[in-house]
Amino acid sequence: MPRAGLTTERLVRAGAELADEVGFDQVTVSALARRFDVKVASLYSHLRNSQDLRTRIALLALEELADRAADALAGRAGKDALAAYADVLRDYARDHPGRYAAARLRLDPETAAASAGVRHAQMTRALLRGYDLAEPDQTHAVRLLGSVFHGYISLELAGGFSHSAPDASETWTWILDRLDTLLRGAPTP
Amino acid sequence: MPRAGLTTERLVRAGAELADEVGFDQVTVSALARRFDVKVASLYSHLRNSQDLRTRIALLALEELADRAADALAGRAGKDALAAYADVLRDYARDHPGRYAAARLRLDPETAAASAGVRHAQMTRALLRGYDLAEPDQTHAVRLLGSVFHGYISLELAGGFSHSAPDASETWTWILDRLDTLLRGAPTP
DNA sequence: TGCGTCTTCCTAAAGGTATTAGGCAAACCG
DNA sequence: CGGTTTGCCTAATACCTTTAGGAAGACGCA
Numbered sequence: 001m002p003r004a005g006l007t008t009e010r011l012v013r014a015g016a017e018l019a020d021e022v023g024f025d026q027v028t029v030s031a032l033a034r035r036f037d038v039k040v041a042s043l044y045s046h047l048r049n050s051q052d053l054r055t056r057i058a059l060l061a062l063e064e065l066a067d068r069a070a071d072a073l074a075g076r077a078g079k080d081a082l083a084a085y086a087d088v089l090r091d092y093a094r095d096h097p098g099r100y101a102a103a104r105l106r107l108d109p110e111t112a113a114a115s116a117g118v119r120h121a122q123m124t125r126a127l128l129r130g131y132d133l134a135e136p137d138q139t140h141a142v143r144l145l146g147s148v149f150h151g152y153i154s155l156e157l158a159g160g161f162s163h164s165a166p167d168a169s170e171t172w173t174w175i176l177d178r179l180d181t182l183l184r185g186a187p188t189p
Numbered sequence: 190m191p192r193a194g195l196t197t198e199r200l201v202r203a204g205a206e207l208a209d210e211v212g213f214d215q216v217t218v219s220a221l222a223r224r225f226d227v228k229v230a231s232l233y234s235h236l237r238n239s240q241d242l243r244t245r246i247a248l249l250a251l252e253e254l255a256d257r258a259a260d261a262l263a264g265r266a267g268k269d270a271l272a273a274y275a276d277v278l279r280d281y282a283r284d285h286p287g288r289y290a291a292a293r294l295r296l297d298p299e300t301a302a303a304s305a306g307v308r309h310a311q312m313t314r315a316l317l318r319g320y321d322l323a324e325p326d327q328t329h330a331v332r333l334l335g336s337v338f339h340g341y342i343s344l345e346l347a348g349g350f351s352h353s354a355p356d357a358s359e360t361w362t363w364i365l366d367r368l369d370t371l372l373r374g375a376p377t378p
Numbered sequence: 379t380g381c382g383t384c385t386t387c388c389t390a391a392a393g394g395t396a397t398t399a400g401g402c403a404a405a406c407c408g
Numbered sequence: 409c410g411g412t413t414t415g416c417c418t419a420a421t422a423c424c425t426t427t428a429g430g431a432a433g434a435c436g437c438a
Contacts, residue, residue, distance in 0.1 A: 003404065003415060025214070030395055040396080042416045050396065106347050136355040140363040143341070143350060147364070151340025152332070158295050161332060166325040174329040175336070182371050192386060192433065219424055229425080231387045239425065381438085388431075395424080406413075 004038045008046045011036075012056040019057055019098025024105075027098070029053060054105060059115050061099035065092055066116035069123050078130040079180040085127055086149055086176055093153045100157070104150070131183040141183060148179065193227045197235045200225075201245040208246055208287025213294075216287070218242060243294060248304050250288035254281055255305035258312050267319040268369040274316055275338055275365055282342045289342070320372040330372060337368065 014035055019027045029050050033040040047053045065088070072084040093100035107115060124142050133141055152175065155161065161168035203224055208216045218239050222229040236242045254277070261273040282289035296304060313331050322330055341364065344350065350357035 006415075028395065029397090039417060041398085041418080044397070045415060104347075136359065137363070139353075139355060140360045143344070143357075143360045144337070144364050144367070146344055146349070147340035148333070148336050149340070150344065151336035151338070154343070155332070155335055155339065160335070164328075166328060168332075170325065171329045171332045174326075175333050178333070178371050181374070182367050185370070185374075195386080217424065218426090228388060230389080230427085233426070234386065379438100382436090384433105384435080386431100386433075388429100390428085390430100392427085393425085396422085398421085399419085400417100401419100402415105402417080404413100404415080407411090408409100 004036050004042070006036060006038065006042065006046055008056070011043060011046055012053070012060055015053055015057045016060055016096075016099050016102070019102055020096050021098065024054075024057070024098045024101035027054065027057065054102065055107065055111065057099065058102040058105040058107065059111075061096070061103040062116035062120070064096075064099065065089070065103055066119040066123070068092060069120065073123055073127065079176075081127045081130055082180055082183075083176050085123065086172075089149050090153055090156075090172065093157055097157055100153070128183070133183070145179070148175065193225050193231070195225060195227065195231065195235055197245070200232060200235055201242070201249055204242055204246045205249055205285075205288050205291070208291055209285045210287065213243070213246070213287045213290035216243065216246065243291065244296065244300065246288065247291040247294040247296065248300075250285070250292040251305035251309070253285075253288065254278070254292055255308040255312070257281060258309065262312055262316065268365075270316050270319055271369055271372075272365050274312065275361075278338050279342055279345075279361065282346055286346055289346070293339070317372070322372070334368070337364065 011032060015027055015032055018031060018035065022031070029043055029047070030040050032053070033043055043053075047056070069085055069088045072088045073081055076084050089100075107117070112118075121142070124145060125138070127145075128138055128141055131141070152172065156168050161171065200221060204216055204221055207220060207224065211220070218232055218236070219229050221242070222232055232242075236245075258274055258277045261277045262270055265273050296306070301307075310331070313334060314327070316334075317327055317330050320330070341361065345357050350360065
């Protein structure tokens with residue numbers, strides 16, 4: 001009997017694909033074992049448990065997302081940067097809904113601190129340097145952006161905007177426009 | 190052996206409490222049976238299945254939320270109304286995290302059309318009458334509000350704003366302020 | 379009050395997921 | 409080429425879901 005060649009790496013990658021296909025909360029150790037044509041127990045040499053699998057998929061997604069964002073932000077500032085960053089999130093969510101959901105998983109503090117989530121925070125701050133915001137406005141703005149992006153993407157992904165005019169993309173542009181105005185119009189006195 | 194006096198109504202209500210205590214995705218037919226000190230199979234006379242239970246909890250939450258929102262909106266307009274509606278959502282999510290999560294459950298179209306979700310949509314439109322928005326701006330604004338509220342609450346609930354200054358409530362006020370400005374400042378030409 | 383019916387809750391059973399313990403054999407390494 | 413490591417397996421336990429069919433409480437009507 002030849003071995004299947006399992007590694008944590010491959011399992012996590014396959015888990016991410018599985019998530020995109022069937023949804024992040026349908027990602028199960030059993031389904032993953034099935035995909036590798038291997039018995040369930042075999043995975044436990046490579047993954048601590050089901051939660052561990054989910055966490056690793058989340059970390060992978062955060063990395064991928066941060067990489068794309070960094071690429072998109074390079075050489076951009078102001079509204080350009082804002083739209084670029086936002087589009088990266090939205091496109092990633094469309095292309096990889098399961099991974100995007102994974103990226104929203106709540107991580108425990110140490111894990112989060114060691115994750116690419118930190119890079120996201122840094123990029124958001126960097127993005128806001130294009131606008132003239134002193135503390136605490138900058139923090140408020142970081143949270144606003146997080147809320148709008150996550151909220152919009154989550155609603156769009158859930159199909160909240162389908163079957164109704166105008167097109168979701170128009171709303172997206174509209175929102176980015178207004179956000180830009182909002183951020184520019186609120187310079188700290 | 191006396192009977193437990195189960196009804197769909199009581200089960201759904203208890204399910205909602207359970208959701209608030211342990212989280213919506215931990216709501217299980219088994220846990221519910223345990224709570225009523227009854228065998229699991231007994232619940233299947235009152236609930237079609239696990240999904241049915243979750244859907245009913247979602248519908249309950251949407252009703253409660255719509256009732257509160259309607260109360261809060263009565264006699265208010267403009268920014269007052271905006272803040273009142275937003276606060277209802279946020280407070281409900283704080284008091285009843287499980288129910289709030291339930292309210293975000295994706296419902297199939299017919300169920301959604303018969304749910305209190307419709308009232309929410311109407312109230313949001315009514316709320317925006319205080320601002321001068323013609324279509325398609327009004328729809329964009331509806332979507333923006335949905336995104337911001339859901340996004341913010343979801344992040345706050347996930348603990349995203351704890352352990353960092355400034356206080357989450359300050360950000361909430363700041364955001365509502367800017368949203369009001371944004372909506373007022375964008376009258377359709 | 380008593381009889382029949384309906385409903386409620388039960389036992390039983392099958393199938394899926396998670397997790398651990400312990401074994402055999404493939405792969406690697408000296 | 410023998411010994412050790414490691415990978416994948418069998419076996420077992422436990423929990424959740426769902427269906428089938430049975431017994432006894434509750435209810436209605438004479």
